[in-house]
Amino acid sequence: MTQIIHSVSDLQKWSMEQKRQGKTVGLVPTMGFLHEGHLSLIDTAHAQGADAVAVSIFVNPTQFGPNEDFDRYPRDFEHDRILCEQHGADVIFAPEVNDMYPAAVTCWVQEEEISKGLCGKTRPIHFRGVTTVVTKLFNAALPDLAVFGQKDAQQAAIIKRMVRDLNFPIRIIVSPIVREADGLAMSSRNKYLSADERQRALTLSRSLREAKEALENGTRTDALAECDVIRQKLTASGGVVDYVEALDPETMLPVTSGSQRPVLFALACAYGTTRLIDNMKVD
Protein backbone atom coordinates (compact mmCIF):
# COMPACT_ATOMS: atom_id res chain seq x y z
CA MET A 1 0.00 0.00 0.00
CA THR A 2 1.53 3.26 -1.11
CA GLN A 3 1.40 5.86 1.65
CA ILE A 4 0.59 9.44 0.68
CA ILE A 5 2.48 12.21 2.48
CA HIS A 6 1.82 15.91 2.03
CA SER A 7 4.11 17.73 4.46
CA VAL A 8 7.88 18.11 4.38
CA SER A 9 8.26 17.27 8.06
CA ASP A 10 6.19 14.07 7.72
CA LEU A 11 8.38 12.96 4.82
CA GLN A 12 11.54 13.70 6.85
CA LYS A 13 10.15 11.59 9.71
CA TRP A 14 9.28 8.75 7.33
CA SER A 15 12.74 8.80 5.78
CA MET A 16 14.56 8.88 9.12
CA GLU A 17 12.44 5.96 10.31
CA GLN A 18 13.39 3.94 7.19
CA LYS A 19 17.05 4.63 7.87
CA ARG A 20 16.70 3.64 11.51
CA GLN A 21 15.45 0.32 10.18
CA GLY A 22 18.60 0.04 8.09
CA LYS A 23 16.80 0.65 4.80
CA THR A 24 18.22 2.44 1.77
CA VAL A 25 15.91 5.29 0.75
CA GLY A 26 15.37 6.11 -2.92
CA LEU A 27 13.74 9.25 -4.32
CA VAL A 28 12.14 9.64 -7.74
CA PRO A 29 11.28 13.33 -8.26
CA THR A 30 8.50 13.89 -10.79
CA MET A 31 5.89 16.45 -11.78
CA GLY A 32 3.29 13.69 -12.00
CA PHE A 33 1.10 12.66 -14.97
CA LEU A 34 3.27 9.57 -14.90
CA HIS A 35 4.18 7.59 -17.99
CA GLU A 36 6.43 4.61 -18.60
CA GLY A 37 9.50 6.85 -18.45
CA HIS A 38 8.72 7.77 -14.85
CA LEU A 39 7.85 4.18 -13.99
CA SER A 40 11.22 3.03 -15.26
CA LEU A 41 12.78 5.45 -12.77
CA ILE A 42 10.88 3.78 -9.91
CA ASP A 43 11.99 0.36 -11.17
CA THR A 44 15.57 1.64 -11.43
CA ALA A 45 15.47 2.90 -7.84
CA HIS A 46 14.52 -0.59 -6.67
CA ALA A 47 17.07 -2.25 -8.95
CA GLN A 48 19.81 0.05 -7.64
CA GLY A 49 19.20 -1.03 -4.07
CA ALA A 50 16.51 1.24 -2.64
CA ASP A 51 14.47 -0.68 -0.05
CA ALA A 52 12.07 2.22 0.45
CA VAL A 53 11.11 4.38 -2.53
CA ALA A 54 9.44 7.78 -2.39
CA VAL A 55 8.01 9.26 -5.59
CA SER A 56 7.47 12.99 -5.36
CA ILE A 57 4.67 14.44 -7.45
CA PHE A 58 4.88 18.21 -7.51
CA VAL A 59 4.38 20.61 -10.39
CA ASN A 60 6.93 23.14 -9.23
CA PRO A 61 5.88 26.71 -10.01
CA THR A 62 9.36 28.21 -9.60
CA GLN A 63 10.74 26.38 -12.63
CA PHE A 64 8.09 27.73 -15.02
CA GLY A 65 8.52 31.10 -16.70
CA PRO A 66 5.63 33.58 -16.74
CA ASN A 67 4.53 32.54 -20.25
CA GLU A 68 5.03 28.82 -19.81
CA ASP A 69 2.58 26.00 -19.18
CA PHE A 70 2.41 25.82 -15.37
CA ASP A 71 -1.37 26.23 -15.27
CA ARG A 72 -2.17 23.78 -18.03
CA TYR A 73 0.52 21.22 -17.14
CA PRO A 74 -1.41 17.91 -17.06
CA ARG A 75 -2.30 16.44 -13.67
CA ASP A 76 -4.01 13.16 -12.76
CA PHE A 77 -3.23 12.21 -9.20
CA GLU A 78 -5.50 9.18 -8.95
CA HIS A 79 -3.97 7.59 -12.04
CA ASP A 80 -0.47 8.39 -10.75
CA ARG A 81 -1.31 6.81 -7.41
CA ILE A 82 -2.37 3.54 -9.02
CA LEU A 83 0.80 3.41 -11.13
CA CYS A 84 3.00 4.09 -8.09
CA GLU A 85 1.18 1.34 -6.23
CA GLN A 86 1.73 -1.08 -9.13
CA HIS A 87 5.44 -0.28 -9.22
CA GLY A 88 5.89 -0.78 -5.49
CA ALA A 89 6.51 2.82 -4.44
CA ASP A 90 6.34 3.03 -0.65
CA VAL A 91 5.44 6.70 -0.50
CA ILE A 92 4.01 9.36 -2.76
CA PHE A 93 5.11 12.80 -1.60
CA ALA A 94 2.41 15.11 -2.92
CA PRO A 95 2.80 18.51 -1.31
CA GLU A 96 0.61 21.49 -2.12
CA VAL A 97 2.39 24.61 -3.38
CA ASN A 98 1.90 26.09 0.11
CA ASP A 99 3.60 23.08 1.73
CA MET A 100 6.69 23.61 -0.41
CA TYR A 101 6.57 27.41 -0.51
CA PRO A 102 4.89 28.70 2.67
CA ALA A 103 6.67 32.02 2.05
CA ALA A 104 8.31 33.63 -0.97
CA VAL A 105 11.71 32.06 -1.52
CA THR A 106 14.67 34.39 -1.07
CA CYS A 107 17.34 31.68 -0.93
CA TRP A 108 18.02 29.89 -4.21
CA VAL A 109 20.35 27.18 -5.43
CA GLN A 110 21.80 28.11 -8.78
CA GLU A 111 24.16 26.29 -11.11
CA GLU A 112 26.02 28.78 -13.26
CA GLU A 113 27.84 26.82 -15.95
CA ILE A 114 25.93 23.84 -17.36
CA SER A 115 22.63 25.69 -16.91
CA LYS A 116 23.54 28.60 -19.17
CA GLY A 117 23.17 26.93 -22.56
CA LEU A 118 20.51 24.79 -24.25
CA CYS A 119 17.18 25.07 -22.40
CA GLY A 120 18.72 27.65 -20.05
CA LYS A 121 18.87 30.18 -22.87
CA THR A 122 15.16 30.23 -23.64
CA ARG A 123 14.05 29.34 -20.09
CA PRO A 124 16.24 31.68 -17.99
CA ILE A 125 14.76 30.91 -14.53
CA HIS A 126 14.01 27.23 -15.22
CA PHE A 127 17.10 25.55 -13.83
CA ARG A 128 17.30 27.83 -10.79
CA GLY A 129 13.80 26.57 -9.97
CA VAL A 130 14.84 22.98 -10.61
CA THR A 131 17.99 23.03 -8.46
CA THR A 132 16.13 24.83 -5.68
CA VAL A 133 13.16 22.47 -5.62
CA VAL A 134 15.39 19.39 -5.94
CA THR A 135 17.42 20.65 -2.96
CA LYS A 136 14.14 21.02 -1.06
CA LEU A 137 13.06 17.53 -2.11
CA PHE A 138 16.46 16.10 -1.13
CA ASN A 139 16.20 17.76 2.30
CA ALA A 140 12.63 16.51 2.65
CA ALA A 141 13.14 12.90 1.53
CA LEU A 142 16.76 12.59 2.72
CA PRO A 143 17.38 9.85 0.15
CA ASP A 144 20.47 7.68 -0.21
CA LEU A 145 19.91 7.60 -3.94
CA ALA A 146 17.80 9.57 -6.40
CA VAL A 147 16.87 8.68 -9.97
CA PHE A 148 16.52 11.17 -12.84
CA GLY A 149 15.74 10.59 -16.50
CA GLN A 150 18.24 10.98 -19.32
CA LYS A 151 15.41 12.58 -21.34
CA ASP A 152 16.21 15.77 -19.37
CA ALA A 153 19.93 15.35 -19.99
CA GLN A 154 20.86 18.93 -19.08
CA GLN A 155 18.86 18.71 -15.85
CA ALA A 156 20.56 15.44 -14.92
CA ALA A 157 24.00 16.94 -15.50
CA ILE A 158 23.10 20.01 -13.43
CA ILE A 159 21.82 17.87 -10.55
CA LYS A 160 25.02 15.81 -10.59
CA ARG A 161 27.04 19.01 -10.47
CA MET A 162 24.89 20.30 -7.62
CA VAL A 163 25.44 17.12 -5.63
CA ARG A 164 29.18 17.35 -6.23
CA ASP A 165 29.46 21.04 -5.36
CA LEU A 166 27.16 21.01 -2.33
CA ASN A 167 28.21 17.60 -0.93
CA PHE A 168 24.77 16.02 -0.82
CA PRO A 169 25.29 12.45 0.49
CA ILE A 170 23.15 11.13 -2.36
CA ARG A 171 23.98 8.82 -5.26
CA ILE A 172 22.48 10.17 -8.49
CA ILE A 173 21.37 7.61 -11.04
CA VAL A 174 20.43 8.63 -14.57
CA SER A 175 18.03 6.25 -16.26
CA PRO A 176 17.77 5.83 -20.07
CA ILE A 177 15.10 7.53 -22.17
CA VAL A 178 11.96 5.47 -22.62
CA ARG A 179 10.41 5.86 -26.07
CA GLU A 180 7.06 5.08 -27.64
CA ALA A 181 7.15 2.20 -30.15
CA ASP A 182 7.55 4.75 -32.97
CA GLY A 183 10.52 6.46 -31.29
CA LEU A 184 8.94 9.54 -29.67
CA ALA A 185 10.56 10.12 -26.27
CA MET A 186 7.95 9.79 -23.54
CA SER A 187 6.94 13.10 -22.00
CA SER A 188 3.91 14.33 -20.10
CA ARG A 189 3.81 17.17 -22.63
CA ASN A 190 3.19 14.78 -25.55
CA LYS A 191 -0.44 15.00 -24.47
CA TYR A 192 -0.53 18.56 -25.85
CA LEU A 193 0.19 17.37 -29.42
CA SER A 194 -2.55 17.11 -32.06
CA ALA A 195 -2.51 13.88 -34.12
CA ASP A 196 -0.80 15.75 -36.92
CA GLU A 197 1.81 17.35 -34.64
CA ARG A 198 2.38 13.99 -32.97
CA GLN A 199 3.24 12.53 -36.39
CA ARG A 200 5.55 15.40 -37.36
CA ALA A 201 7.25 15.26 -33.92
CA LEU A 202 8.69 11.85 -34.84
CA THR A 203 11.29 13.90 -36.71
CA LEU A 204 13.03 14.56 -33.34
CA SER A 205 14.00 10.96 -32.64
CA ARG A 206 14.33 10.04 -36.32
CA SER A 207 16.78 12.84 -37.14
CA LEU A 208 18.81 12.03 -34.01
CA ARG A 209 18.92 8.34 -34.92
CA GLU A 210 19.94 9.14 -38.49
CA ALA A 211 22.76 11.37 -37.25
CA LYS A 212 23.93 8.66 -34.86
CA GLU A 213 23.89 6.04 -37.62
CA ALA A 214 25.69 8.27 -40.12
CA LEU A 215 28.48 9.04 -37.64
CA GLU A 216 28.77 5.53 -36.26
CA ASN A 217 28.95 3.82 -39.65
CA GLY A 218 31.20 6.55 -41.05
CA THR A 219 28.89 7.82 -43.82
CA ARG A 220 29.44 11.26 -42.34
CA THR A 221 32.14 12.31 -39.84
CA ASP A 222 31.48 15.86 -38.62
CA ALA A 223 29.24 16.13 -35.53
CA LEU A 224 28.93 19.90 -35.81
CA ALA A 225 27.79 19.68 -39.44
CA GLU A 226 25.34 17.00 -38.35
CA CYS A 227 23.59 19.56 -36.15
CA ASP A 228 22.73 21.51 -39.30
CA VAL A 229 21.37 18.36 -40.95
CA ILE A 230 19.11 17.73 -37.93
CA ARG A 231 18.03 21.37 -37.87
CA GLN A 232 17.02 21.24 -41.52
CA LYS A 233 14.97 18.07 -41.01
CA LEU A 234 13.16 19.58 -38.02
CA THR A 235 12.38 22.76 -39.93
CA ALA A 236 11.21 20.76 -42.95
CA SER A 237 8.81 18.86 -40.66
CA GLY A 238 7.18 22.11 -39.58
CA GLY A 239 9.02 22.33 -36.27
CA VAL A 240 10.33 25.59 -34.85
CA VAL A 241 13.86 24.78 -33.70
CA ASP A 242 15.03 26.19 -30.37
CA TYR A 243 18.45 24.52 -30.45
CA VAL A 244 20.31 21.53 -31.86
CA GLU A 245 23.70 21.08 -30.25
CA ALA A 246 26.55 18.60 -30.12
CA LEU A 247 27.82 18.32 -26.53
CA ASP A 248 30.51 16.65 -24.52
CA PRO A 249 28.37 14.07 -22.63
CA GLU A 250 30.41 14.56 -19.44
CA THR A 251 30.50 18.35 -19.20
CA MET A 252 27.38 19.05 -21.28
CA LEU A 253 29.31 21.92 -22.88
CA PRO A 254 29.31 22.31 -26.69
CA VAL A 255 32.02 20.32 -28.45
CA THR A 256 34.57 22.51 -30.17
CA SER A 257 35.67 20.06 -32.83
CA GLY A 258 33.26 18.44 -35.29
CA SER A 259 35.11 15.12 -35.02
CA GLN A 260 35.07 14.82 -31.22
CA ARG A 261 33.80 11.49 -29.77
CA PRO A 262 31.71 10.59 -27.86
CA VAL A 263 29.14 13.30 -28.41
CA LEU A 264 25.62 13.90 -27.16
CA PHE A 265 23.19 15.49 -29.59
CA ALA A 266 20.54 17.48 -27.74
CA LEU A 267 17.67 19.41 -29.23
CA ALA A 268 14.54 21.38 -28.43
CA CYS A 269 11.88 22.02 -31.03
CA ALA A 270 8.27 23.22 -30.94
CA TYR A 271 5.28 21.94 -32.89
CA GLY A 272 2.43 24.39 -32.51
CA THR A 273 2.55 25.52 -28.88
CA THR A 274 4.25 22.36 -27.66
CA ARG A 275 7.98 22.49 -27.02
CA LEU A 276 9.65 19.07 -26.95
CA ILE A 277 13.20 17.98 -26.11
CA ASP A 278 15.17 14.89 -26.99
CA ASN A 279 18.79 13.74 -27.03
CA MET A 280 20.95 10.84 -28.16
CA LYS A 281 24.52 9.80 -27.49
CA VAL A 282 26.97 8.83 -30.26
CA ASP A 283 29.91 6.69 -29.14
Next chain:
Amino acid sequence: MTQIIHSVSDLQKWSMEQKRQGKTVGLVPTMGFLHEGHLSLIDTAHAQGADAVAVSIFVNPTQFGPNEDFDRYPRDFEHDRILCEQHGADVIFAPEVNDMYPAAVTCWVQEEEISKGLCGKTRPIHFRGVTTVVTKLFNAALPDLAVFGQKDAQQAAIIKRMVRDLNFPIRIIVSPIVREADGLAMSSRNKYLSADERQRALTLSRSLREAKEALENGTRTDALAECDVIRQKLTASGGVVDYVEALDPETMLPVTSGSQRPVLFALACAYGTTRLIDNMKVD
Protein backbone atom coordinates in the same frame (compact mmCIF):
# COMPACT_ATOMS: atom_id res chain seq x y z
CA MET B 1 39.54 12.53 22.99
CA THR B 2 38.54 14.77 20.11
CA GLN B 3 38.74 12.97 16.78
CA ILE B 4 40.09 14.90 13.81
CA ILE B 5 38.43 14.32 10.44
CA HIS B 6 39.59 15.83 7.17
CA SER B 7 37.35 14.40 4.45
CA VAL B 8 33.69 15.09 3.76
CA SER B 9 32.87 11.41 3.31
CA ASP B 10 34.51 10.45 6.63
CA LEU B 11 32.47 13.12 8.40
CA GLN B 12 29.26 11.85 6.75
CA LYS B 13 30.10 8.33 7.94
CA TRP B 14 30.82 9.57 11.47
CA SER B 15 27.54 11.48 11.60
CA MET B 16 25.44 8.60 10.27
CA GLU B 17 27.05 6.30 12.83
CA GLN B 18 26.14 8.72 15.66
CA LYS B 19 22.55 8.78 14.44
CA ARG B 20 22.43 4.99 14.22
CA GLN B 21 23.36 5.03 17.90
CA GLY B 22 20.40 7.34 18.54
CA LYS B 23 22.56 10.39 19.22
CA THR B 24 21.69 13.98 18.39
CA VAL B 25 24.43 15.52 16.27
CA GLY B 26 25.40 19.16 16.75
CA LEU B 27 27.54 21.26 14.40
CA VAL B 28 29.49 24.40 15.29
CA PRO B 29 30.88 25.93 12.07
CA THR B 30 33.94 28.13 12.64
CA MET B 31 36.95 29.52 10.79
CA GLY B 32 39.18 28.52 13.70
CA PHE B 33 41.48 30.70 15.85
CA LEU B 34 38.93 29.94 18.53
CA HIS B 35 38.05 32.34 21.31
CA GLU B 36 35.50 32.27 24.10
CA GLY B 37 32.76 33.25 21.67
CA HIS B 38 33.31 30.05 19.69
CA LEU B 39 33.63 28.00 22.86
CA SER B 40 30.27 29.28 24.06
CA LEU B 41 28.81 27.89 20.81
CA ILE B 42 30.19 24.43 21.64
CA ASP B 43 28.76 24.69 25.15
CA THR B 44 25.43 25.81 23.71
CA ALA B 45 25.36 22.80 21.35
CA HIS B 46 25.73 20.49 24.36
CA ALA B 47 23.21 22.46 26.42
CA GLN B 48 20.68 22.29 23.57
CA GLY B 49 20.81 18.52 23.48
CA ALA B 50 23.63 17.53 21.13
CA ASP B 51 25.14 14.22 22.27
CA ALA B 52 27.84 14.35 19.60
CA VAL B 53 29.33 17.71 18.63
CA ALA B 54 31.43 18.42 15.56
CA VAL B 55 33.33 21.70 15.34
CA SER B 56 34.33 22.59 11.80
CA ILE B 57 37.48 24.65 11.39
CA PHE B 58 37.77 25.92 7.84
CA VAL B 59 38.85 29.31 6.57
CA ASN B 60 36.54 29.35 3.57
CA PRO B 61 38.13 31.07 0.56
CA THR B 62 34.84 31.60 -1.30
CA GLN B 63 33.53 34.07 1.29
CA PHE B 64 36.54 36.39 1.05
CA GLY B 65 36.71 39.10 -1.61
CA PRO B 66 39.88 39.53 -3.67
CA ASN B 67 41.17 42.37 -1.46
CA GLU B 68 40.15 40.83 1.85
CA ASP B 69 42.16 39.04 4.52
CA PHE B 70 41.94 35.37 3.47
CA ASP B 71 45.71 34.92 3.40
CA ARG B 72 46.46 36.63 6.69
CA TYR B 73 43.37 35.35 8.55
CA PRO B 74 44.82 33.98 11.83
CA ARG B 75 45.20 30.21 12.18
CA ASP B 76 46.39 28.10 15.14
CA PHE B 77 45.16 24.55 14.78
CA GLU B 78 46.98 23.07 17.77
CA HIS B 79 45.53 25.69 20.13
CA ASP B 80 42.08 25.18 18.61
CA ARG B 81 42.41 21.44 19.09
CA ILE B 82 43.17 21.80 22.80
CA LEU B 83 40.22 24.15 23.31
CA CYS B 84 37.84 21.79 21.47
CA GLU B 85 39.11 18.95 23.62
CA GLN B 86 38.52 20.99 26.80
CA HIS B 87 34.97 21.80 25.74
CA GLY B 88 34.12 18.19 24.95
CA ALA B 89 33.87 18.40 21.17
CA ASP B 90 33.71 14.89 19.74
CA VAL B 91 35.06 15.78 16.33
CA ILE B 92 37.03 18.54 14.69
CA PHE B 93 36.27 18.68 10.98
CA ALA B 94 39.36 20.30 9.48
CA PRO B 95 39.28 19.91 5.71
CA GLU B 96 41.91 21.32 3.39
CA VAL B 97 40.67 23.71 0.69
CA ASN B 98 41.01 20.84 -1.79
CA ASP B 99 38.80 18.59 0.35
CA MET B 100 36.02 21.17 0.26
CA TYR B 101 36.65 22.44 -3.27
CA PRO B 102 38.17 19.63 -5.37
CA ALA B 103 36.90 21.50 -8.44
CA ALA B 104 35.79 25.06 -9.13
CA VAL B 105 32.26 25.54 -7.77
CA THR B 106 29.61 26.23 -10.40
CA CYS B 107 26.61 25.61 -8.13
CA TRP B 108 26.01 28.21 -5.45
CA VAL B 109 23.47 28.81 -2.72
CA GLN B 110 22.49 32.45 -2.64
CA GLU B 111 20.13 34.38 -0.38
CA GLU B 112 18.82 37.42 -2.19
CA GLU B 113 17.01 39.56 0.36
CA ILE B 114 18.65 39.71 3.80
CA SER B 115 22.10 39.42 2.22
CA LYS B 116 21.79 42.59 0.13
CA GLY B 117 22.26 45.21 2.86
CA LEU B 118 24.77 45.78 5.67
CA CYS B 119 27.92 43.68 5.11
CA GLY B 120 26.52 42.48 1.77
CA LYS B 121 26.95 45.97 0.30
CA THR B 122 30.70 46.21 0.84
CA ARG B 123 31.34 42.46 0.63
CA PRO B 124 29.30 41.49 -2.48
CA ILE B 125 30.32 37.81 -2.73
CA HIS B 126 30.65 37.21 1.01
CA PHE B 127 27.26 35.77 1.86
CA ARG B 128 27.08 33.65 -1.29
CA GLY B 129 30.29 32.04 -0.05
CA VAL B 130 28.83 31.64 3.44
CA THR B 131 25.54 30.05 2.39
CA THR B 132 27.36 27.75 -0.04
CA VAL B 133 29.96 26.57 2.45
CA VAL B 134 27.40 26.18 5.23
CA THR B 135 25.28 24.04 2.88
CA LYS B 136 28.38 21.95 2.21
CA LEU B 137 29.08 21.70 5.95
CA PHE B 138 25.45 20.77 6.65
CA ASN B 139 25.61 18.03 4.01
CA ALA B 140 28.95 16.84 5.39
CA ALA B 141 28.06 16.83 9.11
CA LEU B 142 24.35 16.08 8.67
CA PRO B 143 23.62 17.72 12.02
CA ASP B 144 20.32 17.78 13.89
CA LEU B 145 21.20 21.20 15.26
CA ALA B 146 23.78 23.85 14.40
CA VAL B 147 24.91 26.81 16.49
CA PHE B 148 25.85 30.23 15.12
CA GLY B 149 26.90 33.39 16.93
CA GLN B 150 24.75 36.50 17.24
CA LYS B 151 27.94 38.53 16.66
CA ASP B 152 27.37 37.79 12.95
CA ALA B 153 23.70 38.73 13.19
CA GLN B 154 23.17 39.12 9.46
CA GLN B 155 24.81 35.75 8.77
CA ALA B 156 22.63 34.07 11.40
CA ALA B 157 19.48 35.55 9.85
CA ILE B 158 20.56 34.44 6.36
CA ILE B 159 21.28 30.90 7.57
CA LYS B 160 17.86 30.72 9.23
CA ARG B 161 16.27 31.87 5.98
CA MET B 162 18.29 29.30 4.03
CA VAL B 163 17.15 26.51 6.33
CA ARG B 164 13.54 27.66 5.94
CA ASP B 165 13.68 28.02 2.16
CA LEU B 166 15.66 24.85 1.43
CA ASN B 167 14.04 22.59 4.07
CA PHE B 168 17.22 21.54 5.86
CA PRO B 169 16.11 19.27 8.75
CA ILE B 170 18.31 21.24 11.12
CA ARG B 171 17.47 23.36 14.16
CA ILE B 172 19.44 26.61 14.07
CA ILE B 173 20.44 28.07 17.43
CA VAL B 174 21.82 31.59 17.70
CA SER B 175 24.04 32.11 20.73
CA PRO B 176 24.60 35.53 22.38
CA ILE B 177 27.65 37.70 21.72
CA VAL B 178 30.54 37.04 24.10
CA ARG B 179 32.43 40.21 25.01
CA GLU B 180 35.79 41.01 26.56
CA ALA B 181 35.59 42.50 30.07
CA ASP B 182 35.76 46.00 28.57
CA GLY B 183 32.93 45.34 26.12
CA LEU B 184 34.72 44.57 22.85
CA ALA B 185 32.89 41.78 21.04
CA MET B 186 35.16 38.75 20.72
CA SER B 187 36.44 38.20 17.19
CA SER B 188 39.40 36.40 15.68
CA ARG B 189 40.12 39.66 13.85
CA ASN B 190 40.69 41.58 17.11
CA LYS B 191 44.20 40.15 16.90
CA TYR B 192 44.89 42.55 14.00
CA LEU B 193 44.35 45.64 16.21
CA SER B 194 47.27 47.68 17.57
CA ALA B 195 47.02 48.62 21.28
CA ASP B 196 45.81 52.08 20.29
CA GLU B 197 43.25 50.76 17.78
CA ARG B 198 42.10 48.21 20.37
CA GLN B 199 41.36 51.09 22.78
CA ARG B 200 39.53 53.18 20.19
CA ALA B 201 37.54 50.14 19.01
CA LEU B 202 35.77 50.12 22.38
CA THR B 203 33.61 52.84 20.83
CA LEU B 204 31.68 50.11 18.95
CA SER B 205 30.19 48.46 22.01
CA ARG B 206 30.08 51.69 24.05
CA SER B 207 28.09 53.63 21.47
CA LEU B 208 25.69 50.70 21.00
CA ARG B 209 25.19 50.42 24.76
CA GLU B 210 24.62 54.15 25.10
CA ALA B 211 22.01 54.05 22.31
CA LYS B 212 20.29 51.11 23.97
CA GLU B 213 20.23 52.89 27.36
CA ALA B 214 18.98 56.17 25.90
CA LEU B 215 16.10 54.44 24.10
CA GLU B 216 15.22 52.07 26.92
CA ASN B 217 15.16 54.76 29.61
CA GLY B 218 13.42 57.23 27.30
CA THR B 219 16.14 59.94 27.24
CA ARG B 220 15.91 59.68 23.47
CA THR B 221 13.15 58.02 21.40
CA ASP B 222 14.14 57.91 17.74
CA ALA B 223 16.08 54.79 16.69
CA LEU B 224 16.89 56.21 13.25
CA ALA B 225 18.34 59.40 14.75
CA GLU B 226 20.31 57.20 17.16
CA CYS B 227 22.14 55.70 14.18
CA ASP B 228 23.55 59.18 13.47
CA VAL B 229 24.65 59.56 17.09
CA ILE B 230 26.52 56.23 16.91
CA ARG B 231 28.04 57.16 13.57
CA GLN B 232 29.37 60.44 14.99
CA LYS B 233 30.94 58.68 17.98
CA LEU B 234 32.63 56.12 15.75
CA THR B 235 34.01 58.81 13.45
CA ALA B 236 35.20 60.87 16.45
CA SER B 237 37.09 57.80 17.70
CA GLY B 238 39.02 57.61 14.43
CA GLY B 239 36.92 54.80 12.97
CA VAL B 240 35.90 54.64 9.32
CA VAL B 241 32.22 53.78 9.37
CA ASP B 242 30.93 51.25 6.86
CA TYR B 243 27.35 51.25 8.15
CA VAL B 244 25.24 51.87 11.23
CA GLU B 245 21.69 50.65 10.83
CA ALA B 246 18.53 50.13 12.85
CA LEU B 247 16.91 46.84 11.82
CA ASP B 248 13.85 44.76 12.48
CA PRO B 249 15.45 41.91 14.48
CA GLU B 250 13.21 39.34 12.78
CA THR B 251 13.58 40.31 9.14
CA MET B 252 16.96 42.07 9.44
CA LEU B 253 15.55 44.72 7.10
CA PRO B 254 15.97 48.43 7.96
CA VAL B 255 13.21 49.84 10.17
CA THR B 256 11.18 52.51 8.43
CA SER B 257 10.03 54.36 11.52
CA GLY B 258 12.41 55.77 14.13
CA SER B 259 10.05 54.76 16.93
CA GLN B 260 9.73 51.08 15.93
CA ARG B 261 10.45 48.52 18.70
CA PRO B 262 12.19 46.17 19.17
CA VAL B 263 15.13 47.20 17.04
CA LEU B 264 18.56 45.75 16.37
CA PHE B 265 21.40 48.21 15.91
CA ALA B 266 24.10 46.76 13.69
CA LEU B 267 27.34 48.39 12.62
CA ALA B 268 30.61 47.85 10.79
CA CYS B 269 33.57 50.14 11.28
CA ALA B 270 37.28 49.94 10.47
CA TYR B 271 40.24 51.00 12.58
CA GLY B 272 43.33 51.03 10.41
CA THR B 273 43.04 48.01 8.15
CA THR B 274 40.82 46.08 10.57
CA ARG B 275 37.11 46.00 9.88
CA LEU B 276 35.00 45.10 12.93
CA ILE B 277 31.28 44.42 13.35
CA ASP B 278 29.00 44.56 16.38
CA ASN B 279 25.28 44.68 17.14
CA MET B 280 22.88 45.13 20.02
CA LYS B 281 19.15 44.63 20.44
CA VAL B 282 16.88 47.24 22.05
CA ASP B 283 13.59 45.90 23.42
